[in-house]
Amino acid sequence: xxxxxxxxxxxxxxxxxxxxxxxxxxxxxxxxxxxxxxxxxxxxxxxxxxxxxxxxxxxxxxxxxxxxxxxxxxxxxxxxxxxxxxxxxxxxxxxxxxxxxxxxxxxxxxxxxxxxxxxxxxxxxxxxxxxxxxxxxxxxxxxxxxxxxxxxxxxxxxxxxxxxxxxxxxxxxxxxxxxxxxxxxxxxxxxxxxxxxxxxxxxxxxxxxxxxxxxxxxxxxxxxxxxxxxxxxxxxxxxxxxxxxxxxxxxxxxxxxxxxxxxxxxxxxxxxxxxxxxxxxxxxxxxxxxxxxxxxxxxxxxxxxxxxxxxxxxxxxxxxxxxxxxxxxxxxxxxxxxxxxxxxxxxxxxxxxxxxxxxxxxxx
Numbered sequence: 001x002x003x004x005x006x007x008x009x010x011x012x013x014x015x016x017x018x019x020x021x022x023x024x025x026x027x028x029x030x031x032x033x034x035x036x037x038x039x040x041x042x043x044x045x046x047x048x049x050x051x052x053x054x055x056x057x058x059x060x061x062x063x064x065x066x067x068x069x070x071x072x073x074x075x076x077x078x079x080x081x082x083x084x085x086x087x088x089x090x091x092x093x094x095x096x097x098x099x100x101x102x103x104x105x106x107x108x109x110x111x112x113x114x115x116x117x118x119x120x121x122x123x124x125x126x127x128x129x130x131x132x133x134x135x136x137x138x139x140x141x142x143x144x145x146x147x148x149x150x151x152x153x154x155x156x157x158x159x160x161x162x163x164x165x166x167x168x169x170x171x172x173x174x175x176x177x178x179x180x181x182x183x184x185x186x187x188x189x190x191x192x193x194x195x196x197x198x199x200x201x202x203x204x205x206x207x208x209x210x211x212x213x214x215x216x217x218x219x220x221x222x223x224x225x226x227x228x229x230x231x232x233x234x235x236x237x238x239x240x241x242x243x244x245x246x247x248x249x250x251x252x253x254x255x256x257x258x259x260x261x262x263x264x265x266x267x268x269x270x271x272x273x274x275x276x277x278x279x280x281x282x283x284x285x286x287x288x289x290x291x292x293x294x295x296x297x298x299x300x301x302x303x304x305x306x307x308x309x310x311x312x313x314x315x316x317x318x319x320x321x322x323x324x325x326x327x328x329x330x331x332x333x334x335x336x337x338x339x340x341x342x343x344x345x346x347x348x349x350x351x352x353x354x355x356x357x358x359x360x361x362x363x364x
Contacts, residue, residue: 139330
């Protein structure tokens with residue numbers, strides 16, 4: 001039209017021609033292009049470990065080892081037995097991570113006993129060796145490959161199991177911090193109201209995700225890796241599995257703590273899960289040092305020697321004992337496979353990838 005001039009701007013792909021105005025996007029762009037997300041992860045892990053080492057050095061300064069040993073010996077055997085029962089229940093719940101994942105990706109012919117074997121051993125090894133994404137996946141592949149699953153299938157199992165873990169953590173921390181924000185402040189040193197606001201944001205994101213997948217059919221991934229996410233009701237079941245697992249672990253820790261001073265379970269659960277996530281983020285074997293430092297800082301009102309005794313007992317029950325049992329089970333399995341051949345571990349009928357009722361795999 002006469003008298004009007006319309007200007008069109010062609011996208012050149014040059015970052016300088018289109019400056020990023022969103023600070024978060026600018027940071028993400030810088031990390032991806034200049035540093036690399038892997039290096040960012042390594043730097044974050046190192047920073048967490050170094051900070052934990054400094055905290056441990058300060059917290060353990062002046063600790064009397066004899067008093068710690070005395071506190072361990074003085075712990076009631078009933079408390080240890082109750083904690084051991086909760087740990088066993090927690091690992092039993094972990095087996096459903098794998099069973100749920102197998103059903104989600106359509107491998108319904110894999111029996112529960114195989115899912116339980118893979119779930120228990122992979123998490124026991126991953127918890128203790130660190131870098132659980134790698135170590136746990138290797139154990140799973142060793143077991144599932146004998147039952148017809150390839151590397152892509154195992155990667156999908158790991159993804160769905162990991163999603164269950166993170167959804168459970170989001171639910172526990174979101175609900176717990178919204179109700180008791182002071183518990184999170186003991187870890188992150190942020191104001192209580194800010195922690196409550198962050199918890200509400202986490203819960204809102206969790207609800208948004210459930211709403212997004214409610215009617216099913218949501219597919220993520222590309223190429224050979226495509227997973228149809230569980231629908232809304234199945235996602236709620238997924239979240240419930242994660243919550244039960246974390247609750248059992250926190251109950252085990254609660255049973256081992258000294259009777260005085262008293263601490264309510266919700267507060268301990270928030271502190272415990274937060275400390276566990278810090279240990280997970282550090283990728284240190286068993287979160288050693290990081291988990292312990294966070295617990296010592298948050299539970300400062302407990303006697304240090306008695307609290308350290310409780311942490312050592314928990315590490316014995318939750319990390320060392322299952323790890324030794326997992327190595328024994330894996331060793332026996334390898335012996336059976338070596339003597340009788342891998343076919344002895346394959347069910348009599350050929351494994352077929354049967355179609356799930358509510359979820360399916362889109363593979364090309």
